[in-house]
Every structure is written in structure tokens, then in C-alpha cells.
Amino acid sequence: MKLLDKIASYHEDHPFYTFEFFPPKTEQGFENLLDRISRLAILKPLAVSITWGAGGSTMERSLDLAGLTQKEFGIVTIMHLTCTNMLQGTVDSALRAAKERGIENILALRGDPPRGEEYWIPTDPRFSHAVDLVKYIKSTPEFSDFCVGVAAYPDGHTDRDADEDGEIEHLKAKVDAGASFIITQLFYDVDNFLRWVGKVRAKGIQVPIIPGIMPLQTYSSFLRLTKLCGTRVPDFLLKDLEQIKHDDQKVKDYGVKLAIQMIRRLTTEGRIPGVHFCTLNLEKSVQRVIEGLQWTNSSSPKVANKLIAETPGTIIHAPQPDSDLIISPHSALDSAASKLTNHPPIDIDAGKGEVNNAATWDEFPNGRFGDFKSPAYGDPNPWNSSVIPHQSLQEWGHPKTFNDLTNIFLRYLHSEIPTTPFSPFPLSPESLTILSYVEKLTKNGWWTVGSQPAVNGADSSDEVVGWGPTGGYVYQKSFVEFFVEEQDLEKIETKIRERGGGWVDYFAGNLQGECRTNVPEGGRNAVTWGVFPGQEIAQSTIIEKESFLAWADEAFSIWAEWASYYPPKSPERELLDGVRTKRWLVSIVHHDFRSKDALWTFLFDGEDPLVK
Structure with a gap:
């Protein structure tokens, strides 16, 4: 099913959500990710997206993973596709392979060379920008049936010198070329995002905008990914994290509460119809966020959800040493929401009996290697940024x-x-x-x-x-x-x-x-x-x-x-x-x-x- 049709037919009493996964770099990681996706499928995401690897076995893993989520789990799947550093004809092969696997949705990305004077030359001369890929898909009879989405960068694009107005012009060109939906890069500044959405709509862009949400996992991964993506980090967030950065559990708990707060604001103040979770192939934080929002039928703490729902504009502050995380101005909110930490996770059986079983594979990601069995094994590079x-x-x-x-x-x-x-x-x-x-x-x-x-x-x-x-x-x-x-x-x-x-x-x-x-x-x-x-x-x-x-x-x-x-x-x-x-x-x-x-x-x- 096409994502645009899926959104149009969505009638639940809460906003929709989608999940993003990347293909792990090891066979066991890949197999265990399938188990993880099957567990997360219980949460009934509207769709999932699979990031793209531009060559060799990585490309095949992307196609295989996208095909399996579409066929085996029955989840509407969006396959990311970058068009640079691809041998001529590879884009055609990838699109045909996607069609063979029943995939109807493509997120068209460029995959960026460096800025300024460069010797980078597009391997396939048809494609220098994402808009070229959108135009090609929508104008080629063999591929025109794909529902095509594009990326947007509320905090600005790291590899381009264009100002915000110029970036919005780029975005409009992609929509005018046939893009049907927009998924944004991750961000943490909700005020700036809502302002940006206003400018986008004023430009005449009316397709669905789905904001990218990435719950914090560890302080080091937060710094790495926000730098890589050029993410604007609010002062209050840096201040809060500074006080808890050496306790990974507190950072993870803070990340869950921050995501809940952000999403409440986006879906109430901004009237955003749904959100896109950048999972990093991790499940616990995303599960806790969705349950905290009361967007699932599982037995989430009702008091916490009610309080969170009633206070979309609350601000998270860092704790004092040895104290619990605080969300002000309602101390009752923190008391109830903190129970989310102890909420039973989705049942996990894989790997039980090992010293480092499946439940702890990526509880606290630390180091490049991690555990090769982990579904989160590898070094995800959001949207194949240069x-x-x-x-x-x-x-x-x-x-x-x-x-x-x-x-x-x-x-x-x-x-x-x-x-x-x-x-x-x-x-x-x-x-x-x-x-x-x-x-x-x-x-x-x-x-x-x-x-x-x-x-x-x-x-x-x-x-x-x-x-x-x-x-x-x-x-x-x-x-x-x-x-x-x-x-x-x-x-x-x-x-x-x-x-x-x-x-x-x-x-x-x-x-x-x-x-x-x-x-x-x-x-x-x-x-x-x-x-x-x-x-x-x-x-x-x-x-x-x-x-x-x-x-x-x-x-x-x-x-x-x-x-x-x-x-x-x-x-x-x-x-x-x-x-x-x-x-x-x-x-x-x-x-x-x-x-x-x-x-x-x-x-x-x-x-x-x-x-x-």
C-alpha cells in the first residue's frame, strides 16, 4: 500500500507513527533485527523505513530487509534510495528489485558529496541531486507508480551553503517533481521546527510532513549524531545533559521523557498528524515513548499518560546529584512518569542463558564494535550523509x-x-x-x-x-x-x-x-x-x-x-x-x-x- 493512501485511511484516535531501521553489518545482527521488528510490529506502526547502503552487500541487505518487512510482517515499507556513488544502471536495478519485493514507497535521497570546489562526479550522470531521482522515478513509466517521499532539514543541511529560504526552495522543487510526503531529519528544537513548518506551508508545500524523532540513548551517541546531522541543540538540553552525562541510565530515561514532551507539542500545538522514530535499531526507548503517550493498547501507567497529555508544554530539567529526573512544573508528573522505567518490556527470549543475553545487547551502546549479534550492530549514518x-x-x-x-x-x-x-x-x-x-x-x-x-x-x-x-x-x-x-x-x-x-x-x-x-x-x-x-x-x-x-x-x-x-x-x-x-x-x-x-x-x- 502507498504511504499517502495509508495516511489518508488512518482513523485511530491518536497520531500515527513510523519506525526507521538500518541493515546491521553482520549476519546474526540481521537475523536478530528481524526478531526485534516482529516484536515492535505489535505496536502497530503505520509504516517502517529501511535505510540504504550504496554498494555491494550493504545494498543487498537493504533490499532484503525492506522486502522482508513488507512481505513477512505485512508492514507498509518505505525503502530509502540514494542516487549518488551508484554505478550507472544501479538505480534502475534497485527500483526493479523493490517492485519485485512488493515495495511501493521510496524515500528519494541524494547522498551528498562535500561542498565547495570538489572533484566528486556523479557516477551516474542522470543524478546529481535528489530532485533528479524524484523526476526520474515519476517520469519513467516502469517506476511512476511508486509513492515517493523526500527528506527535509528543519535545522539546515550540513553539506550545503544555501540559507533556509534556499533550502525550502530545494524542498518545493522536489515536491513539484512528484514527491508525496516529507520525512525530516532529527531535531530537538520544537519551537524552531514549528516555525519552519509555517514557512514551508506558506511556500505552498501541502504534502504531509512527518518529523524525525530520535530518543536519546547515550550522551556520546547524542553528541556524535547531532554533529553529523547538524542538529540545533537548545541550551536547556545541553545544560540538562551536562549534569547527567556520566549516567547512561539517566540519559536514557531523560530521552524518553523528552521525546514524549516533544511529540505532545508537535501533535497538539503543531497539529502534526504523525511522527517518524529513528530507532537506531533499538527498541526499549521507542516502546516506552509510545506507551507513555498512551498510543498503544498495552498496560502503560494511566496516571502518567494522563498527566503528560495534560501538560504538553512542560520542560525537562536535569536532576541534582543522586536525585531522580524532574519534569517541571508538575512534580506529580515526574512521580508517575518515572514508573515507565520499570514497565515490563516486550518479551525477549533470544539469547537467554548467555552472559550477555539479548536483553542487554544494546542497553548501553558503547564502542564501535558492540556485540556482533545485536540488531543495532554497526555505525548507522543517518540517510547516508557524506x-x-x-x-x-x-x-x-x-x-x-x-x-x-x-x-x-x-x-x-x-x-x-x-x-x-x-x-x-x-x-x-x-x-x-x-x-x-x-x-x-x-x-x-x-x-x-x-x-x-x-x-x-x-x-x-x-x-x-x-x-x-x-x-x-x-x-x-x-x-x-x-x-x-x-x-x-x-x-x-x-x-x-x-x-x-x-x-x-x-x-x-x-x-x-x-x-x-x-x-x-x-x-x-x-x-x-x-x-x-x-x-x-x-x-x-x-x-x-x-x-x-x-x-x-x-x-x-x-x-x-x-x-x-x-x-x-x-x-x-x-x-x-x-x-x-x-x-x-x-x-x-x-x-x-x-x-x-x-x-x-x-x-x-x-x-x-x-x-x-
Whole structure:
């Protein structure tokens, strides 16, 4: 069914809602996401949307996931489709595959190159902007039956210089080309959104506008995603989060209440007919928000819902230390709404009996790897936004030699530039504790892209390494990841084999998908875990073969994307393409988490040090 028809026929006594999912990067994550979607289907979303991967297996996962949600679960499905960095003819193939799977709705996106002077060229010359994709779909008889939606950016588009009026003109052009609905990028400033909607409507755009809502999960993920999306963050929100940022449970609870407040305002003051939940493939917070709004038949606390419904304009404030979250001006509201925290979740059976069972796979996402079984495994990039903005290209310059690349990574370690293609944020305080070691590897030409120090029972509220709720203890094994030539990999393998003593594990992968390791088949290394009152042990970061290969595939694609922004046959492109084809990504873990120097002593000291 087309989304526009579904909206027109919607007659429930509450606004509709849709869910957004992304295809996980591992097979088990993908399979477990299907279980998660089946549970969330009980909440009766109007539709679900599936984000798009622009190439290879990621594209196939998007098509497969969209087809399964449409066919197996009977949920109206919207498939995201980006048109840049797609080989000529791939758009046609994707649209045909969508039709074969019974999908009738497409969210047409561009997938953005960097701004300004750039060497990016659309792979398929038919498509340079999302409006080109909309026009193509609606003017091609084979595809014109699709109900096409487009994206909008209430806080502005991160990769364009156009002002707000210019952005609205872009939006109108897409609607005039045949778009039937609009889904917005996530935001947290409701006042600005309502003002923006007024300007959009005044421009004559009358198709449904569905606001994107993303409940806060952790403070670090909130910072990362709002920066990536260019989201405007109200002062009160930053102030509130500053006081609870070291307690992931309080941030998660705050996020639920904030989402409830936002949605109440949007659907009452703004008369918005429905909302779009950016789930990040997580279920608990979204479930709690919907139940808190009393938009489901499950047994949500009625008092809390009644109070929330009566006070759409309440403001959330941060708690004092060791206090509960407060929503003012009604203290009764907080007292009742806080019961949402203990409301029984949808039944979860998968993975029961393991130390890190399904209920805790992504309770507190922490670290890039997570648990490879988690439906939320991976690094979602909302709507396939460009990972290399023009400003970053200026900072990295024009590397033509290996020494130039080494200097880029060293400048990042020295905080002279805020990013690398592999690290979109400045060096973390945690990494600063092992800076001298990471710097030594990088100076040797082993370009580091990930690392963490050993931690033995730090307080979970520690400002540098803490995570999860307060009152717990967290642990970490040291690991480091870097790119090396094959001859250096062979030296590493020899030393691990002869002098590792069983304490050192490694994985190495290359562009061709080869994997070299000393980890037994099926072996899993938990490198970050925590112990919290009243909870099972939570393993939040696991390194094993499937997750490593998924990360390696992504890492080598980053080299390719970086290269693509320099002219063909230029020294820069040839250098970066050469690195991608010849180097190996290596990940080394030392299991002695009680010794903060064990990994680094192994690498730098003793007989035959790997790096002098």
C-alpha cells in the first residue's frame, strides 16, 4: 500500500507513527533485527523505513530487509534510495528489485558529496541531486507508480551553503517533481521546527510532513549524531545533559521523557498528524515513548499518560546529584512518569542463558564494535550523509606520499586537526591516556584508527572511561588497530606466535577480504564489560571475526571514498588507492586488563621490539 493512501485511511484516535531501521553489518545482527521488528510490529506502526547502503552487500541487505518487512510482517515499507556513488544502471536495478519485493514507497535521497570546489562526479550522470531521482522515478513509466517521499532539514543541511529560504526552495522543487510526503531529519528544537513548518506551508508545500524523532540513548551517541546531522541543540538540553552525562541510565530515561514532551507539542500545538522514530535499531526507548503517550493498547501507567497529555508544554530539567529526573512544573508528573522505567518490556527470549543475553545487547551502546549479534550492530549514518565534508578535506590537505599520511594522523593525535577520515571527532580523553604509545606507532608509519587503554574496575561514573548506570564497575582490555604493509604484518604475527604467551590475540584483514588471525574459530574477545547492581554482566564491546571483517570492509571503503574526492590519476588519488589495495588493517588485543602497560610493553619492549 502507498504511504499517502495509508495516511489518508488512518482513523485511530491518536497520531500515527513510523519506525526507521538500518541493515546491521553482520549476519546474526540481521537475523536478530528481524526478531526485534516482529516484536515492535505489535505496536502497530503505520509504516517502517529501511535505510540504504550504496554498494555491494550493504545494498543487498537493504533490499532484503525492506522486502522482508513488507512481505513477512505485512508492514507498509518505505525503502530509502540514494542516487549518488551508484554505478550507472544501479538505480534502475534497485527500483526493479523493490517492485519485485512488493515495495511501493521510496524515500528519494541524494547522498551528498562535500561542498565547495570538489572533484566528486556523479557516477551516474542522470543524478546529481535528489530532485533528479524524484523526476526520474515519476517520469519513467516502469517506476511512476511508486509513492515517493523526500527528506527535509528543519535545522539546515550540513553539506550545503544555501540559507533556509534556499533550502525550502530545494524542498518545493522536489515536491513539484512528484514527491508525496516529507520525512525530516532529527531535531530537538520544537519551537524552531514549528516555525519552519509555517514557512514551508506558506511556500505552498501541502504534502504531509512527518518529523524525525530520535530518543536519546547515550550522551556520546547524542553528541556524535547531532554533529553529523547538524542538529540545533537548545541550551536547556545541553545544560540538562551536562549534569547527567556520566549516567547512561539517566540519559536514557531523560530521552524518553523528552521525546514524549516533544511529540505532545508537535501533535497538539503543531497539529502534526504523525511522527517518524529513528530507532537506531533499538527498541526499549521507542516502546516506552509510545506507551507513555498512551498510543498503544498495552498496560502503560494511566496516571502518567494522563498527566503528560495534560501538560504538553512542560520542560525537562536535569536532576541534582543522586536525585531522580524532574519534569517541571508538575512534580506529580515526574512521580508517575518515572514508573515507565520499570514497565515490563516486550518479551525477549533470544539469547537467554548467555552472559550477555539479548536483553542487554544494546542497553548501553558503547564502542564501535558492540556485540556482533545485536540488531543495532554497526555505525548507522543517518540517510547516508557524506562522511567527508569539504572542511575536513581542507584540513587534511593533499597527501602525495606516505609521510604526508603519517603527518595527517600525527596532527590529529596532537589535536592540530579535529578529525581524520576514520575518526570524525577529536581524540577522546580516554585515548589521551595512551597518547605516547599511539603516537609511537603512528610515527613508525602504522596509522592508528582505534585504541583503548586497559581498565581494571573503574567506577562506572568515571568521567573518562565510565559508562552505564552509576554504582557499577567497568573493565577494559587494551587493544589497538592500525594499517600496515604485509611485511610488517608478518613481523607482528611472528612475535605474537613466539612471544605472545597466549596473552595476545590479533585479526588482520585486507581489501580482498582475507582474514589472518590466531583466534580459534568461533572465538570471541570481550574487550569492554561492566558489572552493575541488579544486572547481569554487560559486555558492550566484543571483537571477533565477523565483527572485525565488517569493520574492515567499512575501513577500506573509507580509503576509497577519500580517494574519490581527488582528480583521477592525481598523486593523491593514486596514493590513497595504493594504500587501500596493499595495506592490511590489524587489530591487536592484550588480555591482561590488570596491567595498563601490558600491550605496549609487548609492542615496544623486550626481545625484538616491533617498534623501536
